[in-house]
Amino acid sequence: MEVLLFLIPVALGLGALGLxxxxxxxxxxxxxxxxxxxxxxxxxxxxxxxxxxxxx
Amino acid sequence: MxxxxxxxxxxxxxxxxxxxxxxxxxxxxxxxxxMGEIERGLTQLPGVLRARVNLTSHRLAVEWDAAQTxxxxxxxxxxxxxxxxxxFDPAAQRAREDRTGRELMRAIGVAGFASMNIMLMSVxxxxxxxxxxxxxxxxxxxxxxxxxxxxxVAYAIRPFxxxxxxxxxGRRMNMDVPICIGVSLAVGLSVIQTLxxxxxxxxxxxTMLLFFLLVGRYLDHNMRGRTRSLAENLAALKAEVAAxxxxxxxxxEVPLSRIEPGDRVLVTAGERIPVDGVIDQGSSEIDxxxxxxxxxxxxxxxxxxxxxxxxxxxxxxEVRVSxxxxxxxxxxxxxxxxxxxxxxxxxxxxxxxxxxxxxxxVHAAALLTFLGWTLAGxxxxxxxxxxxxxxxxTCPCALGLAxxxxxxxxxxxxxxxxxLIHSGDAIERLxxxxxxxxxxxxxxxxxxxxxxxxxxxxxxxxxxxxxxALSSRHxxxxxxxxxxxATHPLPGVIETTGAGVEALHEGQLVRLGSPAFxxxxxxxxxxxxxxxxxxxxxxLRIGEGPARLIPMRQSLRxxxxxxxxxxxxxxxxxxxxxxxxxxxxxxxxxxxxxRDWRAGMTPADKIARLDALKAEGANVLMVGDGLNDAPALxxxxxxxxxxxxxxxxxxxxxxxxxxxxxAPVADALKIARxxxxxxxxxxxxxxxxxxxxxxxxxxxxxxxxxxxxAMSGSSLIVTANALRLRMGSGKPHExx
Numbered sequence: 001m002e003v004l005l006f007l008i009p010v011a012l013g014l015g016a017l018g019l020x021x022x023x024x025x026x027x028x029x030x031x032x033x034x035x036x037x038x039x040x041x042x043x044x045x046x047x048x049x050x051x052x053x054x055x056x
Numbered sequence: 057m058x059x060x061x062x063x064x065x066x067x068x069x070x071x072x073x074x075x076x077x078x079x080x081x082x083x084x085x086x087x088x089x090x091m092g093e094i095e096r097g098l099t100q101l102p103g104v105l106r107a108r109v110n111l112t113s114h115r116l117a118v119e120w121d122a123a124q125t126x127x128x129x130x131x132x133x134x135x136x137x138x139x140x141x142x143x144f145d146p147a148a149q150r151a152r153e154d155r156t157g158r159e160l161m162r163a164i165g166v167a168g169f170a171s172m173n174i175m176l177m178s179v180x181x182x183x184x185x186x187x188x189x190x191x192x193x194x195x196x197x198x199x200x201x202x203x204x205x206x207x208x209v210a211y212a213i214r215p216f217x218x219x220x221x222x223x224x225x226g227r228r229m230n231m232d233v234p235i236c237i238g239v240s241l242a243v244g245l246s247v248i249q250t251l252x253x254x255x256x257x258x259x260x261x262x263t264m265l266l267f268f269l270l271v272g273r274y275l276d277h278n279m280r281g282r283t284r285s286l287a288e289n290l291a292a293l294k295a296e297v298a299a300x301x302x303x304x305x306x307x308x309e310v311p312l313s314r315i316e317p318g319d320r321v322l323v324t325a326g327e328r329i330p331v332d333g334v335i336d337q338g339s340s341e342i343d344x345x346x347x348x349x350x351x352x353x354x355x356x357x358x359x360x361x362x363x364x365x366x367x368x369x370x371x372x373x374e375v376r377v378s379x380x381x382x383x384x385x386x387x388x389x390x391x392x393x394x395x396x397x398x399x400x401x402x403x404x405x406x407x408x409x410x411x412x413x414x415x416x417x418v419h420a421a422a423l424l425t426f427l428g429w430t431l432a433g434x435x436x437x438x439x440x441x442x443x444x445x446x447x448x449x450t451c452p453c454a455l456g457l458a459x460x461x462x463x464x465x466x467x468x469x470x471x472x473x474x475x476l477i478h479s480g481d482a483i484e485r486l487x488x489x490x491x492x493x494x495x496x497x498x499x500x501x502x503x504x505x506x507x508x509x510x511x512x513x514x515x516x517x518x519x520x521x522x523x524x525a526l527s528s529r530h531x532x533x534x535x536x537x538x539x540x541x542a543t544h545p546l547p548g549v550i551e552t553t554g555a556g557v558e559a560l561h562e563g564q565l566v567r568l569g570s571p572a573f574x575x576x577x578x579x580x581x582x583x584x585x586x587x588x589x590x591x592x593x594x595x596l597r598i599g600e601g602p603a604r605l606i607p608m609r610q611s612l613r614x615x616x617x618x619x620x621x622x623x624x625x626x627x628x629x630x631x632x633x634x635x636x637x638x639x640x641x642x643x644x645x646x647x648x649x650x651r652d653w654r655a656g657m658t659p660a661d662k663i664a665r666l667d668a669l670k671a672e673g674a675n676v677l678m679v680g681d682g683l684n685d686a687p688a689l690x691x692x693x694x695x696x697x698x699x700x701x702x703x704x705x706x707x708x709x710x711x712x713x714x715x716x717x718x719a720p721v722a723d724a725l726k727i728a729r730x731x732x733x734x735x736x737x738x739x740x741x742x743x744x745x746x747x748x749x750x751x752x753x754x755x756x757x758x759x760x761x762x763x764x765x766a767m768s769g770s771s772l773i774v775t776a777n778a779l780r781l782r783m784g785s786g787k788p789h790e791x792x
Contacts (some may be wrong), residue, residue, distance in 0.1 A: 018167040
């Protein structure tokens, strides 16, 4: 059972990582516009076009 | 007014790195493509550092280097792309960040983290208790749980604790008091159990409870926030700005918050007067219908007092801004508003009424359980544990969600029906209404006038009048031009302020304006007015021929008739209280089949009538838009105003409805009644749940596993019941 002494901190650490991630995303304003966020992912303006032309 | 005249410095706030920040409400954002287009278009401008559209609130935040790009270039660029943008007045806009929402989100995150990790421990303990867990391992798990739960609860309970303390200070009872007692006792008892190496602890119940309740609280907060941000957008779209005349004679548009008493403000024809003041120069006719409900235009010249919200129909005015002198209509309205607003705060929301009944019963039950087991000889400590477990299992988890969940679903339905609700408890008060009092002007009728006799396509004279009307900003002229579909203005039109317009057409002098301006005989004017008491008259004279009278009036909202009949059929008592002339009110009442109407009412008269109705035991819904309605809107049990209403009235009303139709009022009442039914069902579900759970707890059988299952089960049931509202009968109309 000594393995628990090792596993519990690991489990808690992973959980805390998730919490820190959530608080960071909240602080950086990622929940301010839930409506827009689901569309922004489809927008690939930030990707350079391979042929260097402005439009398809 | 063109954007060049605007004083942009008043609208921007400083941002990081010497840049400036501006928030704009943007009209015409419909989809994600607009979002990308606006952001791309703006970031191509030199000096623009950041442009971000918020698709939820239809707002745009821009940050740019003021040295490289002027602000009007940004608005012009948007305009070219087809979006009308209106800057927010930084003083009027609430804080850019939603602090309460973020605090609740952080608390949700912390409570969620804690409850999940503690559950990890608890499940191990539960399964270990029935197999072969050693005492040392269980103690270790309980101690780790305590180390997580104590700081997490201390952090996440704060929103409830603040509200509970405020309630106790005010000698009231609300749901947060039993929540705080229940959670604190659950944690406290668990720590003692852990110290004594007992088999059970309730840490997971306490944190899970907080998690569910915080979700309910956040939903509630989000609903209000959404309404508030849209209401702020509407205020910005209505351009709450004024054209201030600087001492050097130049004119700049500034936000209303920058206007001070003694400033001079320019008001062009066809514009709403933005401030209260006295006319310094110029003469015109004023449409005061938003203020008094009176539809007839009033002549105004130097020295006349004018009020914010009235429409300048004729000439250009220079208005000197005045402070409240204590004797004007606005002052009276403000006085009445203060007195009337207190009536509403006396209403106790359903959740708090439930809490007031619930807490004494539950706390008494817990005390009796403790005393009962002690008398039965169990010893004080085990008896106390059983007593506290009664409190834990009855802790109002379902009760805390029962009402917010319904409010969120109902306000979403109302939003789709074109109604913005200012507060959650307005839904309860709407459901209780049995009497509806309407204002006439702007509420039952639309704000713009229409031709009394419909325009016939072959009517050449009227078509000519329409073309002449194109050159005037007078509201009646605008309406005539719209009614006749005129597109080609006549050349060489001369306008006489407060009288009418004239022009030479095919060698003949054509005049359009007041009956006197066109030389119409008075007996004919009196004759038309006696037949149509609510009409406003325009006159047309071609050459030396006889003057032709064109009666116009504000038409009823397109669906007013069916909606009023439907409301009456559903048992609502309907009345009209108007500040307009008796003839006009009678005509509208007759057209709608409303028997009870009163005309010429002052704001105080309206309040008196509402008080009389209340004394008869009626629950009044007041629907109105004018400044003269504002006290009545605040004084009625519940109130609604159209989106065209003056700012003060919108602020006083519980809900705002959009569009030209009156149907949202009826829809809101329907949704509110169904929502109230769902709230009552949810409260009964909680009662039934307690009837089952409390005997188990009193008998001493509540293990943490039972508590956790019971709590989440009841929360899910009430949430599901609230969502059922969405599927219910009759989908509301789409807005517009």
